[in-house]
Amino acid sequence: MRRTAAVTAMSLIIVGTAATQAQAAEPALPEPTRSEPVGTTSLHLVDRSRPDPWNPEADERELMVTLWYPARKATGEPAPYVTPQESEAVLKDLPVPKDALAEVRTHARRNAPATGGRRPLVVMSPGFSFPRATLTSLAEDFASRGYLVAAVEHTYESVGTTFPDGRTTSCLACVAGQDSAKVAASRVKDVRFVLDELTRGRWGRMVDRSRIAMVGHSIGGYAAAQAMLADPRIKAGVNLDGTFKVGRPLKRPFMLIGTAASHTPEGKDTSWRAAWTDLTGWKRWITVKGTDHSAFVDYAVLREQLGLPAQELGGARALEITRAHLASFLDLHLRGMRTPVESYAEVTDHSRKASAFSEAH
Helix, strand or coil, X not given: CCCCCCCCHHHHCCCCCCCCCCCCCCCECCCCCCCXXXXXXXXXEEECCCCCCCCCCCCCEEEEEXXXXXXXXXXXXXXXXXXXXXXXXXXXXXXXXXXXXXXXXXXXXXXXXXXCCCEEEEEEECCCECCHHHHHHHHHHHHHCCCEEEEEECCCCECCEECCCCCEECCCCCCCCCCHHHHHHHHHHHHHHHHHHHCCHHHHCCEEEEEEEEEEECHHHHHHHHHHHHCCCCCEEEEECCCCCCCCCECCCEEEEEECCCXXXXXXXXXXXXXXXXXXCCEEEEEECCCCCCCCCCHHHHHHHCCCCCCCCCHHHHHXXXXXXXXXXXXHHHHCCCCCCCCCCCEEECHHHHHHHHHHC
């Protein structure tokens, strides 16, 4: 995790330097970059092979997973962003209406009919205490480009998770001194279970098992590297601004995208320098000027729209940059396609310098 585990989504959402702005009339995520329709659905999965790592009263692990996929047509209602209970859990300490996130406009249609054929799969893991919904603008964009996307809610690691029976769980793991390695290890088990579930049954007919990647924000990025080491099904991975550890050679493609304030080779977060030498396959390390820890997910735009302090770089621009680089990475390593990325003045590629820096030290 980039900060201590006790830091919650409520405090991370307001980290930034810009002045508070007027609240937008209708908070909305940016539209996907492609015009193809996107469908979405939620899955309630239960792993009965292991107890919950955070709730001693639960002898099985319950997870919520949101899927986004290419749809045949844009039928059905736009999907809700979060439930009112989840919105309240995120916003309870902030000076905005507590249902504001439940009003966010998304672009995927609930239960729209999926297109046929097998698709490359992108598994996503959110930041610590962040709901999986914070990955929606990235996931909708990937789905509009032809990917099947699965965002995993790691129960009791999010400030609020609503289940189909109406229960909303809290963040039991959000305690002072929480062990990042323990959190990452639990997420690896969650992701491997989700992969098992998705590669069989109804959705198994849509998954190309030879083309699976994982994208994680914050500790989700830590978990992405660890999941790749544990599971050869994951062919490529991305860490969005997360302090992390690899520990042994990872020979498959891996990308680092982070804040310029912390994640240059000479920066204050030394974990990327240490991990760089363990990344022995294709690798890239970029930073984005004017961003903070939440600028790579939906909070980049939602903070501005809710009148909360945000990152220096405009939220739409931050997500445009993140989407473009992720799409290029996924296209290259899951589809064998070169998707050029325009030159962004805010972006610096440290890959060559990091390699030289590591050799010198």
